[in-house]
Amino acid sequence: MSAPLYGLILAGGSSSRMKRDKAALLYRGKSQLDRAFELAARHVNPVFVSVRASQSGDPSRTHRPLILDSVAGEGPMVGIRSAFEAHPNVAWLVLACDLPFLGDAALSCLLAERDSNAMATAYRSAHDGLPEPLCTVWEPRAAAALAAYQAAGGECPRKFLMHHPARLLEPVDPKALDNVNTPEEYAQALGLLDSRSPANPMQLKIQYFAVMREQAGRSEETLETSAATPADLYSELKARYGFTLPRELLKVAVNSEFSAWSRRLGPGDAVVFIPPVAGG
Amino acid sequence: MIRFRFARVAIDTAAARRELLDLGAGGYASFEGWVRDHNEGREVTRLEYEAFEELAVKEGERILEEAAQRFPIKHAQCIHRVGALALGDMAVWVGVSSVHRGESFDACRFIIDEVKHRVPIWKKEHYRSGDSGWVNCERCAAAAHDHEHAASSLTG
Numbered sequence: 001m002s003a004p005l006y007g008l009i010l011a012g013g014s015s016s017r018m019k020r021d022k023a024a025l026l027y028r029g030k031s032q033l034d035r036a037f038e039l040a041a042r043h044v045n046p047v048f049v050s051v052r053a054s055q056s057g058d059p060s061r062t063h064r065p066l067i068l069d070s071v072a073g074e075g076p077m078v079g080i081r082s083a084f085e086a087h088p089n090v091a092w093l094v095l096a097c098d099l100p101f102l103g104d105a106a107l108s109c110l111l112a113e114r115d116s117n118a119m120a121t122a123y124r125s126a127h128d129g130l131p132e133p134l135c136t137v138w139e140p141r142a143a144a145a146l147a148a149y150q151a152a153g154g155e156c157p158r159k160f161l162m163h164h165p166a167r168l169l170e171p172v173d174p175k176a177l178d179n180v181n182t183p184e185e186y187a188q189a190l191g192l193l194d195s196r197s198p199a200n201p202m203q204l205k206i207q208y209f210a211v212m213r214e215q216a217g218r219s220e221e222t223l224e225t226s227a228a229t230p231a232d233l234y235s236e237l238k239a240r241y242g243f244t245l246p247r248e249l250l251k252v253a254v255n256s257e258f259s260a261w262s263r264r265l266g267p268g269d270a271v272v273f274i275p276p277v278a279g280g
Numbered sequence: 281m282i283r284f285r286f287a288r289v290a291i292d293t294a295a296a297r298r299e300l301l302d303l304g305a306g307g308y309a310s311f312e313g314w315v316r317d318h319n320e321g322r323e324v325t326r327l328e329y330e331a332f333e334e335l336a337v338k339e340g341e342r343i344l345e346e347a348a349q350r351f352p353i354k355h356a357q358c359i360h361r362v363g364a365l366a367l368g369d370m371a372v373w374v375g376v377s378s379v380h381r382g383e384s385f386d387a388c389r390f391i392i393d394e395v396k397h398r399v400p401i402w403k404k405e406h407y408r409s410g411d412s413g414w415v416n417c418e419r420c421a422a423a424a425h426d427h428e429h430a431a432s433s434l435t436g
Contacts, residue, residue, distance in 0.1 A: 207332070209330055209331075209332050209400070209402060210330050210402035210404070210414050210417065211402070211414040211417040211418070213330075214414075245417065253332070253335050253400075256334040256335050256338070257335065257338070258335070258339075272332055272335070272400075274332065274400050275402065275414070275416075275417045276416035276417055277396075277397070277398070277399060277400055277401055277402060277416070278396070278401065278402055278403040278414070278415035278416045278417075279329075279331075279360060279372065279395050279396050279399050279401030279402075279403070280313045280360075280371065280372050280392060280395060280396035280401075
């Protein structure tokens, strides 16, 4: 039996290289922190924001459920351990707040592949093959090992994952876990996100047929979304409406023509999810 | 000429057949799909068909075009019903004319097989027991669900 899964957004970093609060950086008018929080909340419940005790009165954070650092030390390890201190018997989907390219598809895949017998389930970096600790499901059994690791002087959750039993997944989208640490990287990310999907959030028109129509409880809607691809959009809507069909069994049409799941959606696109057909 | 279309009332096969007439054709074959009173061990009382018509017509036309390229035929047509159908109603009609009989049979078979697999049309069966289900959708979802459970009970 898997432990229940809560979400934790890490927003306690000192942002020293960015020279301003990373959590407050805006992408398409939304702060990184809000974006990460809403992303996690589409997949797990409840979701908390991890902050240093000194940030607990910060107005950009106080409207979220907080977990204040309760163990000594530096870096993301402290946030993860403090979450286990607050709720020891749950697993944590831990997300850094500075992953602007992370979307529903990568998160759905991580959760689907979750191995609760491992200490954690994580992606490998597309750059060096090493585990990415800050888009990771941490199981309750990792709590004691993390404490011991930190007591022995360990500070790096990536190194922890390299030396403990963790399930490591190959990256789906090589850019999905690129993080943003400097003003230059922020400028690049803004440009890339704009080129990936021009206007955001954008309005899409969704039509539903047959079993999809019944499960969505409607035959069409106009939707404001930041989903970049039909795959992201299906993850978002599956979470909203509880669609029973896994994406692998569906096809998708954009503007009344069959489409790849990875196509970039644009404003005004009309999307139809096509469940298994049964003519004749 | 639009050769793939939907019908909201009973298919007029006599009219559809007339559109295939050709003095150069020596043969004609047609296929009719009927609503059956049972499926996969369950008693069926009626059906509903629903289609994403804009894409379905495009895909249906592509299938008829492919049939014309694969087989030396004169003309081909396919008409599919949408809406509520009773037992014994005709759900789909395919007609092909060609110089010799063989191509008509082959193309007719090709068209109905492709239509069943590719065209976005869905069928809801209503059962004697009172419940109903979308063919190919409910069981797939249940199977995927069971698979998830099996996977998590292995790991969890």
